[in-house]
Amino acid sequence: MQAPSEPLQWPQVVGSPPTTALPFQERAEVRERIERERNRHATVVLTQVLRGGGGVGKSQLAAKLAWEALDGGTDLVVWVNAAYPGQVVAEYAAAARRVEARGADGQDAEADARAFLNWLAGTQRRWLVVLDDVGDPEALAGWWPPASLQGRGRVLATTRRRDAELFDGRAKVEVEGYTSAEAVAYLEGRLTKAGADHLRDGTQAELATTLGLLPLALSHAAAYMINEDVGCGQYLRLFQDRHRLLDEVLPAGAGRDGHGRQVAAALLLSLDAAQGAEPVGLAVPALRLIAHLDPAGHPRDLWRCGAVLRYLRAHREPRRRLLWRRPTTGPEQARAVLRLLHRYGLITDDSAHGPRAVRLHALTARAARETVPGRDVSATVRATAEGLEELWPELDQTDPDLAAVLRSNTSALAACAEDTVWADEDARLLLWRTGKSLLDAGAFTTAFVYWEDLTEQAGRRLGQGDRHTLLARNNLASAYGAAGRVKDAIALQERGLADCEQELGSRHRATLIARANLGVSYQQAGRISEALAVLEQAAADRERHLGTGHPDFENSLVNLAPCYWHVGRTDEAIQMLERINKGRGRADDPNTLTVRYVLAQSYQLARRTHEAIRLMERVIADRERQLGPDHPETLAARGSLAACYLEDERSREAITLLEPNVADWTRLHGPQHPSTVSSRAHLANAYWKAGRRAEGIGLLETVVADRRRLFPPSHPETVKMAATLRQWQREHRSRRR
Numbered sequence: 001m002q003a004p005s006e007p008l009q010w011p012q013v014v015g016s017p018p019t020t021a022l023p024f025q026e027r028a029e030v031r032e033r034i035e036r037e038r039n040r041h042a043t044v045v046l047t048q049v050l051r052g053g054g055g056v057g058k059s060q061l062a063a064k065l066a067w068e069a070l071d072g073g074t075d076l077v078v079w080v081n082a083a084y085p086g087q088v089v090a091e092y093a094a095a096a097r098r099v100e101a102r103g104a105d106g107q108d109a110e111a112d113a114r115a116f117l118n119w120l121a122g123t124q125r126r127w128l129v130v131l132d133d134v135g136d137p138e139a140l141a142g143w144w145p146p147a148s149l150q151g152r153g154r155v156l157a158t159t160r161r162r163d164a165e166l167f168d169g170r171a172k173v174e175v176e177g178y179t180s181a182e183a184v185a186y187l188e189g190r191l192t193k194a195g196a197d198h199l200r201d202g203t204q205a206e207l208a209t210t211l212g213l214l215p216l217a218l219s220h221a222a223a224y225m226i227n228e229d230v231g232c233g234q235y236l237r238l239f240q241d242r243h244r245l246l247d248e249v250l251p252a253g254a255g256r257d258g259h260g261r262q263v264a265a266a267l268l269l270s271l272d273a274a275q276g277a278e279p280v281g282l283a284v285p286a287l288r289l290i291a292h293l294d295p296a297g298h299p300r301d302l303w304r305c306g307a308v309l310r311y312l313r314a315h316r317e318p319r320r321r322l323l324w325r326r327p328t329t330g331p332e333q334a335r336a337v338l339r340l341l342h343r344y345g346l347i348t349d350d351s352a353h354g355p356r357a358v359r360l361h362a363l364t365a366r367a368a369r370e371t372v373p374g375r376d377v378s379a380t381v382r383a384t385a386e387g388l389e390e391l392w393p394e395l396d397q398t399d400p401d402l403a404a405v406l407r408s409n410t411s412a413l414a415a416c417a418e419d420t421v422w423a424d425e426d427a428r429l430l431l432w433r434t435g436k437s438l439l440d441a442g443a444f445t446t447a448f449v450y451w452e453d454l455t456e457q458a459g460r461r462l463g464q465g466d467r468h469t470l471l472a473r474n475n476l477a478s479a480y481g482a483a484g485r486v487k488d489a490i491a492l493q494e495r496g497l498a499d500c501e502q503e504l505g506s507r508h509r510a511t512l513i514a515r516a517n518l519g520v521s522y523q524q525a526g527r528i529s530e531a532l533a534v535l536e537q538a539a540a541d542r543e544r545h546l547g548t549g550h551p552d553f554e555n556s557l558v559n560l561a562p563c564y565w566h567v568g569r570t571d572e573a574i575q576m577l578e579r580i581n582k583g584r585g586r587a588d589d590p591n592t593l594t595v596r597y598v599l600a601q602s603y604q605l606a607r608r609t610h611e612a613i614r615l616m617e618r619v620i621a622d623r624e625r626q627l628g629p630d631h632p633e634t635l636a637a638r639g640s641l642a643a644c645y646l647e648d649e650r651s652r653e654a655i656t657l658l659e660p661n662v663a664d665w666t667r668l669h670g671p672q673h674p675s676t677v678s679s680r681a682h683l684a685n686a687y688w689k690a691g692r693r694a695e696g697i698g699l700l701e702t703v704v705a706d707r708r709r710l711f712p713p714s715h716p717e718t719v720k721m722a723a724t725l726r727q728w729q730r731e732h733r734s735r736r737r
Helices: 028-040 058-071 085-098 109-122 137-143 180-193 204-210 215-228 232-249 260-275 283-290 300-304 306-315 331-343 351-356 362-370 374-391 400-416 418-423 425-440 444-462 467-482 486-503 509-524 528-546 551-566 570-582 590-605 609-627 632-647 651-669 674-689 693-710 716-736
Strands: 012-014 046-051 076-081 127-134 153-159 171-174
Touching (some): 028 046, 046 058, 058 127, 085 137, 109 444, 127 137, 204 232, 215 232, 260 283, 260 362, 283 362, 306 331, 306 374, 374 400, 374 425, 400 425, 418 444, 425 467, 467 486, 486 509, 509 528, 528 551, 551 570, 570 590, 609 632, 651 674, 693 716
């Protein structure tokens, strides 16, 4: 039994709101407009969209409002990086688990996100949701927080976009740079706080104007002046020299929003200084790599990854170029350069933000990327991709928050260096890893869109016959199958297998995988004879080309077992599975658990019920420990254990397992998913055997109707259930007479 959880403590903060900059420069005019709109909507949910160009301080203003809301008694603040739609779902899902929203179990991200929106609509708690840096208004359309009871909720969004749909029914607040007085006050406040009033030389107003009154550029300038002990006038001259140089080296399209050159010039001054500070020569390559990641943050552990350390060593500039040996560049130096960049205000490095500890402003990132020499882009992208891949957990379920952050960082890398990512095979495979992660997270709707887009891009960039295109199409089919769309999966897999055979040959691993997956889908659809033929061929091919000890060959045999059940070869399936299981070791290996799960099912079908129960109970315990109590594979095992209990005349225990199991499947995947329908069939059987015959008949009637909609009428399980239903109905009528 699980220990009772601690009572939920309020207030709660979900996500990572930026720490308020000190000193924080108040912006009276903007605050007045925000408060005016808020007071006009005192009894309904107020959604305000802070719109402005990059670097004008939208996120800092939103963060200030978020922390003030907490101080003012708000119970829940959720900070969402809204640049990528998938991250919105991930943060909402995390919030659902934090507030213990009804129906949120941590296994299906989209279901949990919906549960959180429902919680917002019904709670009496005061809440604030911040959607920072909205990048795709169309993709966000279904994820805006709803109206809440008694106007207890509030939504803030920040964006650079001007799309009309962003402001439909929402209050728009335009945010521009500081006023002249605010800019001077900010600059002087920073210098005073640092004990550097001697750097004020009467040119503060001219410097602020030259920097475009832009908060981000002023922040870079203040950090440089403080660290380098440079007065305002001297900094102004340095800045003007750098600005003229940028006109020669920056791309023509840089700074389209009017702020790029001010930020870039201020950034490069700070970066020059940081490059010469200890650890010497690392600031430039480190910032270039960070600039290709999600501005909302990435894990510190990335800077311990081998690929990232190799990149830093290769691109580090020694103090004197005549040195014959480069200085040591290891995890300690990588950690030191993060603190150095933090000190110069180029990034924020704060462990309080967990897997988003290292972050920077999006405009700083863009300015840094625009000055990267073309010859260095590929190496930077490759190191970033390999570092993210190295960090990815073997099972996403062991650290779902980290997996969500890695997905958003992959999206950021692909968005800012798309062509380079696709040109590098190792970097490209990270896109495939992200798609698999979406499926593991149960974000099926997002996964469909992702894999459809990836398949289209792969076909266009690599060619329809390229193995990566074929693998993408196969993964799209897997996404269909995971959501119960077996017909769609089969159609795609049949085409994919034919293409693999034609383009890659029958021996290629992608072809072997495609054939095995098609056989599994045939089996799920009840096309047993076709499944048996395809899976036996897949097993023979793998035995011939890979050998009997290869995991793929053993997986083919495991896939064959359910087909053997249907054709009276259960004993053969048991002998095969026992042989495989004997050679397996770790119970925490997912493939080992699958072998034992299918073996336990085989024992049940062979009427070796006690052996089936013992083994299935072990499988459930291992899956609960490894995957969580509500993971789909755990639920499937629990349903199979209930079926074993029924065989052992333990119908009450079976019902105790099955009733919550049906509710969980329905919540996770909806009432029409094949696994949900199967769990209801098990429950109907348990009701019948427990003497609750009317309930059993009523439930089985809905199961048969659902199966006839989902599968062909000739599906063996559908035929069997329909016959059982007719028998029950006859027996029930005869008893009533």
